[in-house]
Amino acid sequence: MSEGATILALERVTKRFGGLTAVADVSFTVPAGELLGIIGPNGAGKTTLFNVISGYYRPEGGRVVFHGHDVTGQPPHAICRLGLTRTFQLVKPFGNLSVTDNVMIGALTRLASVRAARVEAQRVVETCGLGAHADTRARALPIGLRKRLEVARALATGPRLLLLDEVMSGLNPTELAAMVELIRRLHAEGLTVIVIEHIMAAMMRLARRIVVLHHGETIAEGPPAAIGQDRRVVDAYLGEEFVLAQA
Numbered sequence: 001m002s003e004g005a006t007i008l009a010l011e012r013v014t015k016r017f018g019g020l021t022a023v024a025d026v027s028f029t030v031p032a033g034e035l036l037g038i039i040g041p042n043g044a045g046k047t048t049l050f051n052v053i054s055g056y057y058r059p060e061g062g063r064v065v066f067h068g069h070d071v072t073g074q075p076p077h078a079i080c081r082l083g084l085t086r087t088f089q090l091v092k093p094f095g096n097l098s099v100t101d102n103v104m105i106g107a108l109t110r111l112a113s114v115r116a117a118r119v120e121a122q123r124v125v126e127t128c129g130l131g132a133h134a135d136t137r138a139r140a141l142p143i144g145l146r147k148r149l150e151v152a153r154a155l156a157t158g159p160r161l162l163l164l165d166e167v168m169s170g171l172n173p174t175e176l177a178a179m180v181e182l183i184r185r186l187h188a189e190g191l192t193v194i195v196i197e198h199i200m201a202a203m204m205r206l207a208r209r210i211v212v213l214h215h216g217e218t219i220a221e222g223p224p225a226a227i228g229q230d231r232r233v234v235d236a237y238l239g240e241e242f243v244l245a246q247a
């Protein structure tokens with residue numbers, strides 16, 4: 001697929017839980033090679049949107065088109081096989097397994113041979129800066145490395161589009177800088193990335209375009225500088241202090 005062609009299109013996606021509309025009529029497209037940010041207050045519907053895109057929830061309305069395939073309502077493993085993978089906000093590695101073995105599980109989704117999966121896992125572990133911890137049990141990792149393991153597990157499935165759900169939250173400044181660097185590098189190598197994040201400063205540095213969700217609706221979309229000045233975004237989410245800090 002050529003750079004800039006649409007890799008993901010959301011068409012009026014709606015997801016309800018009983019009487020609550022968690023995602024309301026959301027539409028946007030993502031060109032191949034983009035690094036898109038999604039922000040919004042707690043409960044805005046960000047994770048639910050990822051769950052719909054990656055097949056964990058079937059939407060009540062709308063369509064998800066990935067790489068020319070209508071994947072609406074398809075199961076996660078089928079969507080993953082097409083090249084769309086996500087991380088989970090609450091990271092859940094297999095605690096008793098080593099870092100490499102956790103990553104191998106991702107690789108085995110597309111590689112039939114255990115040996116090939118191990119080689120691929122070792123490569124991804126290095127890419128994600130986890131080489132020194134390859135044999136460490138996942139449960140012994142501090143949060144910063146566990147978040148990186150979560151990215152590594154997703155990467156091992158061989159995605160062309162990677163959805164990252166708050167992989168920067170809870171990290172100290174050093175871990176945060178390392179994660180920003182990793183995401184930048186993966187993007188520079190050609191991966192299309194959608195990042196959900198609460199930490200606005202990191203998002204401002206990372207994304208070239210940001211979609212803002214509020215009560216399940218898209219209230220703004222644009223480059224970070226414009227988003228930081230947008231009246232609806234400031235009122236709903238950022239607050240005046242953010243605007244003053246940016247001035």
Ligand SMILES: Nc1ncnc2c1ncn2[C@@H]1O[C@H](COP(=O)(O)OP(=O)(O)O)[C@@H](O)[C@H]1O
Binds near residue numbers: 017040042046
């Ligand atoms: N499985 C679920 N069942 C019922 N309500 C849910 C479920 N998942 C999320 N919600 C609700 O949907 C809304 C959006 O949640 P979520 O997508 O997790 O928001 P965000 O990730 O932006 O913080 C919230 O009001 C949340 O309580």
Ligand SMILES: [Mg+2]
Binds near residue numbers: 047048
């Ligand atoms: Mg969330």
